[in-house]
Amino acid sequence: MSFEKGGVWRNWVGNQYCVSQYKASPATESELVDLITQADERDLGVRVAGSGHSFTPVVGTSGLLLSLEKLRGVQSVDKQRKQITVAGGTRINEVGKTLKQHGLSLINQGDIDSQAVAGAFTTGTHGTGIRLGNMASSIAGMRIVKADGDVLVLDEGDLDLLHAAQVSVGTLGVISSMTLNVMEAYNLHERLWRDDFETCMERHDELAANHRHFGFFWCPTPESRHLYCLPDTSAVSSTARTADVCEMKVMDITDAAPMESEFEKIAYSSEVYPIEYVPNFVELEYAVPLEHGKAAVRAVRDLMLNKHTNCIYPIEYRFTAGDPAWISPFHHQDSITLSVSGGPGVDYWAFLKDVDQILRGYDSRPHWGKMHFLDTDDVTQLYPRANDFRQLRRELDPKGRFLNDHLKLLLG
Numbered sequence: 027m028s029f030e031k032g033g034v035w036r037n038w039v040g041n042q043y044c045v046s047q048y049k050a051s052p053a054t055e056s057e058l059v060d061l062i063t064q065a066d067e068r069d070l071g072v073r074v075a076g077s078g079h080s081f082t083p084v085v086g087t088s089g090l091l092l093s094l095e096k097l098r099g100v101q102s103v104d105k106q107r108k109q110i111t112v113a114g115g116t117r118i119n120e121v122g123k124t125l126k127q128h129g130l131s132l133i134n135q136g137d138i139d140s141q142a143v144a145g146a147f148t149t150g151t152h153g154t155g156i157r158l159g160n161m162a163s164s165i166a167g168m169r170i171v172k173a174d175g176d177v178l179v180l181d182e183g184d185l186d187l188l189h190a191a192q193v194s195v196g197t198l199g200v201i202s203s204m205t206l207n208v209m210e211a212y213n214l215h216e217r218l219w220r221d222d223f224e225t226c227m228e229r230h231d232e233l234a235a236n237h238r239h240f241g242f243f244w245c246p247t248p249e250s251r252h253l254y255c256l257p258d259t260s261a262v263s264s265t266a267r268t269a270d271v272c273e274m275k276v277m278d279i280t281d282a283a284p285m286e287s288e289f290e291k292i293a294y295s296s297e298v299y300p301i302e303y304v305p306n307f308v309e310l311e312y313a314v315p316l317e318h319g320k321a322a323v324r325a326v327r328d329l330m331l332n333k334h335t336n337c338i339y340p341i342e343y344r345f346t347a348g349d350p351a352w353i354s355p356f357h358h359q360d361s362i363t364l365s366v367s368g369g370p371g372v373d374y375w376a377f378l379k380d381v382d383q384i385l386r387g388y389d390s391r392p393h394w395g396k397m398h399f400l401d402t403d404d405v406t407q408l409y410p411r412a413n414d415f416r417q418l419r420r421e422l423d424p425k426g427r428f429l430n431d432h433l434k435l436l437l438g
Contacts, residue, residue, distance in 0.1 A: 039308060040305075066427060074094060108130065113202065129210065131210070131211045135299045143204055150356070163347075193354040213293060214299070215280040219264065240277075313391045322390070326364060329377075353411070353415050364390075378399075
């Protein structure tokens with residue numbers, strides 16, 4: 027398979043772009059092997075663009091930019107083992123539709139379902155649930171094409187190596203396929219309402235413990251909810267306030283019949299998780315140790331109410347259980363995730379840096395696909411197995427084919 031002339035690539039919100047010399051879209055693993063072998067022979071760097079949902083410069087390359095748009099689809103479903111194998115470019119919503127047909131469901135998922143599985147899972151993407159891991163924790167196997175064209179096959183027979191690759195930001199090679207652990211199909215009952223901030227904090231522990239999924243958006247102004255397309259929940263609000271409020275959500279598995287009203291919905295799992303976003307923001311998100319969650323959100327709320335009053339995007343607050351993946355944001359750390367965003371027309375850089383400084387005080391770790399300010403030393407300090415990961419990466423890719431300047435700083 028030959029390379030095509032490259033060009034400009036941009037992510038979904040337009041804050042990241044690169045100009046690659048070449049591009050290619052393999053449709054099979056053998057085509058992918060051929061392209062990577064050629065890139066190695068030509069001394070080219072290689073990166074992969076999935077759906078482009080990362081806000082950080084993880085995709086950028088001046089060499090060969092691969093798209094897995096054609097390398098997608100479900101390869102097998104094993105109902106007995108409760109596993110599904112999918113090509114790396116398969117979208118999360120495509121996985122959900124197939125699982126529904128087979129009476130199965132993803133264990134958990136985030137609130138965007140148009141992402142490619144390889145990129146979403148291996149950057150640490152997550153949903154919410156105090157007892158539920160991130161999406162990468164469901165990876166039971168992977169096929170990764172290395173820089174020399176060999177295919178590395180990972181499964182639960184070597185758990186430590188699998189955990190190294192589960193969150194790896196595309197630095198070990200290109201993922202041609204993934205096998206995921208799934209579960210029996212389930213319906214979710216979603217309920218929405220509004221609380222004032224202090225009521226939310228008072229109920230924080232109870233709601234997290236008593237519901238499979240709990241999360242909220244804190245809105246500093248009445249306009250904030252519109253920026254994330256959140257519904258008007260004033261009819262089911264426990265407060266007369268419209269500013270400094272929390273848009274609350276719980277979801278639980280139910281046997282009840284499907285239904286939908288303005289503030290409640292019962293449907294198949296993957297039809298409930300996603301929400302609508304307009305790509306008009308740049309997001310920073312950190313995993314904060316669970317015990318510091320309430321203190322962290324109070325500190326960021328105070329920052330927004332008193333210093334950065336023009337930054338009015340909601341804070342999104344969710345829960346994720348710890349996992350053993352070497353460079354997962356949740357590496358052996360039950361966490362809450364706290365995200366903030368800057369929008370067009372606002373100089374949000376100072377705001378994001380101030381939030382970063384607050385969350386660093388709690389030894390928080392970033393989502394690899396969302397804005398952060400980490401350097402080499404920060405990664406070494408925050409991730410106990412960072413140097414183990416770097417050593418493995420050098421063994422698998424000694425020439426650094428799958429690095430760019432951003433990733434070289436963090437994981438080189």
